[in-house]
Amino acid sequence: MLKLENITKQIAGRPILKDVSFEVTQGQTLCIVGPSGAGKTTILRTIIGLTNYDSGEILLNGQKFIPQIDNINQGVIGVVFQDFRLFSHLSTAENISLAPRLKTKTTPKEIQAATEKLLAQLGLTDKADLYPFQLSGGQKQRVAIARALALHPQILCWDEPTSALDPDMRDNVVSLIEQLKQENITQIVVTHDLDFAQKIADQTYELAPIK
Amino acid sequence: MNWHYISEILPALLDGTKMTLSIFVLTLVLAIPLGLLVSVGLHSEFKPLAAVLKLYVWLMRGTPLLLQLIFVFYGLPIVHIVFQRFSAALFAFVINYAAYFAEIFRGGLQGVDRGQIEAGQMLGLNSFQIFRHITLPQLVKQVIPAMGNEVINLVKDSSLVYVLGLGDLLRAGNIAMARDVTLVPLLLVAIIYLLLTAVLTWGLRSLERHYSYYE
Known part of the structure; x- marks a missing residue:
């Protein structure tokens, strides 16, 4: 599915990533673990195209893949940010339907139906008209997941999904990741929480700080 | 209070108010989009454009509007750019206020979380979709208070058009005061300005309330 080969990156002459190589197959959940400063978020940002890398190669389904932001890789990779990054001026339903409305050729009725389906799937039906500031941390996270899933990505990336949540909510995230796994969605999860990683990972990649 | 006198001078004052409102409305309609474009240009990665726009903003904010009005009407004809009185006033107001609005929008753009983009x-x-559907709505909410101040300043600044001989509200009051040797016209002028700013303040508060649906 997605393979990274010897990805290396320096920032201001300081090595951040060195020969990072791993592969995640369809429907698997890969956890990238390591202490703070090991480059976990940097590797995630590299995969989603928000950060460039200096050398190495990324392959998607055996083909060379250059992660890009904007519409080039639309539908390939979805991301749930650590701080969710919901659009504060849009309601839950609007957050979810914005990208399909602007980026796909589906009709407004179809978009509404798909949004309602995602809301139901993530237990957000009664939150459809609420704004992000009216939601709890866990609810915001579920909106962020729904927003990412609305474009049917092949791979869903999570950045530290448990860092802003209490222990109960952490268990909910475990369930959500399991649920998405049942739907054969490939997931890459960056976390510093080894216990959490153990619960969800099919495989784990450990990043250590470069000395 | 001599009601008869008031009813005599009121038509002239209301005519002046029309001029004041014309300058006010047209300046707003033209300067807001121009200011928005300038603020985007100020963030441009094309350095010469950003530098030229910075110079423009510095010039407009660093010199009095009165001077700019005089320069546009009396100075530009030297280089064969000739404006009618009203066009000259409008041009000076638009380029002056666009610079102030650009600075407000620039601050607002910086206030939009990079994570949202x-x-x-x-x-x-x-980029356009992000600007139109994410940045702009959040920018509007952030800039309303600062824009409100400028909008109210604009109503009062419009009285500067007297320097080009245009008959605005204050000029109409001044003429009546000089002719009739009484302060009553200026009192009426003050009341009309207060009414205008009260309506604007109410409108701006409503706009703020409208955008308070999210945090």
């Missing part, structure tokens, strides 16, 4: 990029939105 990244989230838009990750959803495959292009």
Whole structure:
């Protein structure tokens, strides 16, 4: 599915990533673990195209893949940010339907139906008209997941999904990741929480700080 | 209070108010989009454009509007750019206020969380879609209070058009005062300005309330 080969990156002459190589197959959940400063978020940002890398190669389904932001890789990779990054001026339903409305050729009725389906799937039906500031941390996270899933990505990336949540909510995230796994969605999860990683990972990649 | 006298001078004052409102409305309609474009240009990665726009903003904010009015009407004809009185006034107001608005918008743009833009990029939105659907609505909410001050200043600044011989509200009051040797016209002028700013303040508060639906 997605393979990274010897990805290396320096920032201001300081090595951040060195020969990072791993592969995640369809429907698997890969956890990238390591202490703070090991480059976990940097590797995630590299995969989603928000950060460039200096050398190495990324392959998607055996083909060379250059992660890009904007519409080039639309539908390939979805991301749930650590701080969710919901659009504060849009309601839950609007957050979810914005990208399909602007980026796909589906009709407004179809978009509404798909949004309602995602809301139901993530237990957000009664939150459809609420704004992000009216939601709890866990609810915001579920909106962020729904927003990412609305474009049917092949791979869903999570950045530290448990860092802003209490222990109960952490268990909910475990369930959500399991649920998405049942739907054969490939997931890459960056976390510093080894216990959490153990619960969800099919495989784990450990990043250590470069000395 | 001599009601008869008031009813005599009121038509002239209301005519002046029309001029004041014309300058006010047209300046707002033209300077807001221009200011928005300038603020985007100030963030441009094309350095010469950003530098030219910075110079423009510095010039407009660093010199009095009165001077700019005089320069546009009396100075530009030297280089064969000739404006009618009203066009000259409008041009000077638009370029002056666009510079102030650009600075307000620039601050507002900086206040929009970079993460919101990244989230838009990750959803495959292009730069225009991100600006139109994410940045702009959040920018509007942030700039309303600062814009409110400028809008109210604009009503009062419009009285500067007297320097080009245009008959605005204050000029109409001044003429009546000089002719009739009484302060009553200026008192009426003050009341009309207060009414205008009261309506604007109410409108701006409503706009703020409208955008308070999210945090």
